[in-house]
Amino acid sequence: FGWDGATPLPQNISDIIEADLARSGRFSVLPRKDFISLPREDKDVVYKDWRILKAEALVIGSVRQVAPGRLQVQFRLYDVFKGSQIAGFRYTVGPEMLRSVAHQISDIIYEKITGEPGAFNTRIAYVTREEVRGAKPVYKLQVADSDGVNPQTVVHSSESLMSPAWSPDSKRLAYVSFEDKRSKIYVQNMTDGRRDLVAEFT
DSSP, X not given: OEEOOSSOOSSOHHHHHHHHHHHHTSOOOOOGGGOSOOOOSGGGOOHHHXXXXXXXXXXXXXXXXXXXXXXXXXXXXXXXXXXXXXXXXXXXEOGGGHHHHHHHHHHHHHXXXXXXXXXXXXXXXXXXXXXXXXXXXXXXXXXXXXXXXXXEEEEEESSOEEEEEEOTTSSEEEEEEOGGGSEEEEEEETTTOOEEEEEEEO
């Protein structure tokens, strides 16, 4: 992904997409040191360069500033052996959205090549346990991007937290808490932070 700005971008889109696809276990990413050319635009693509490397697909893109605080990200996905474009999209976003755009691009690539929806532009919920010397462990319910980046603590407790589960619209998160030595099911609203007790067991 070409960038000609005076200062580095806050996120490296190429690195994020590469990590997403490699982590899926469905793709083998070619080492950049083996690249014969570095196309940014459609006219720069020489398919034989990529056939030599036995690449099946090629992704190119560029980032440019179009207004103060606004960046245009565009990408194209090619079938190397057919010599044709499979997909291409353009986004105009603020710098803080570059990571999300990279995950969206990964989702498109994954679906176009595998036929299955990607899940890179989603969030994960998980519980961590932190040992504290001379005190009870601290449990944290955390939410992060699908690659574990940008973790945020939703709830912390000295009692166990378990079984986080998203609502279908991803706006609420249910989990089990053992506050007051009893199991309780809470639903956390991820938009306004409100927490509702929905079940309690003695």
